[in-house]
Amino acid sequence: MADAPQQPQTGPSTPRSPPPPVGPAAAPDPLPPELQSANASKDERTLAMIAHLLGLAGFLGPLVLYLLKKDAASAFVKFHVKQSLFYQVAVAVVLVALMVLAMIGTVLTRGLAGCVFFPLIFLAVLGDLVYLIVAVVQTANGKDFEYYWIGPWVRRSMM
Numbered sequence: 001m002a003d004a005p006q007q008p009q010t011g012p013s014t015p016r017s018p019p020p021p022v023g024p025a026a027a028p029d030p031l032p033p034e035l036q037s038a039n040a041s042k043d044e045r046t047l048a049m050i051a052h053l054l055g056l057a058g059f060l061g062p063l064v065l066y067l068l069k070k071d072a073a074s075a076f077v078k079f080h081v082k083q084s085l086f087y088q089v090a091v092a093v094v095l096v097a098l099m100v101l102a103m104i105g106t107v108l109t110r111g112l113a114g115c116v117f118f119p120l121i122f123l124a125v126l127g128d129l130v131y132l133i134v135a136v137v138q139t140a141n142g143k144d145f146e147y148y149w150i151g152p153w154v155r156r157s158m159m
Contacts, residue, residue: 032155035076035144037144040077044073044077047073051085051138052080052083052132052139058092066078069081074152079148079154079158082157083150087147090096091124091128095121098117102114105117142148
């Protein structure tokens with residue numbers, strides 16, 4: 001009796017790997033080596049920390065540091081100075097928009113909108129301070145730090 005031909009197996013022969021995560025679950029792209037804290041000197045990390053700390057003065061502090069160090073600083077320092085500057089500009093725009101809406105709303109609703117917008121302004125300032133402190137502490141501890149939306153945008157603008 002001749003051997004019967006073997007029938008092919010049904011189903012995939014190799015297990016499929018799950019698709020890569022998309023959206024918030026996806027891991028952010030790692031920073032290039034020149035922007036990583038591990039490759040920066042102590043002086044560069046200190047300047048980066050100062051750049052974030054100057055955010056307490058609004059966007060003027062990081063702007064002054066940027067104008068002073070834009071030609072002489074390393075890519076690591078420029079990255080953190082630009083991040084701090086752009087983040088503080090974004091916060092200033094949000095705060096101005098909230099204040100304008102609060103004033104207009106307060107006039108139109110005879111003070112009722114102030115009950116909504118003034119706490120929002122307070123929360124925006126508080127959130128800015130907390131995020132700024134996180135940036136200062138992480139940079140001072142030698143960890144890589146990137147602002148959530150601002151960091152990737154600054155990174156692309158530097159490449």
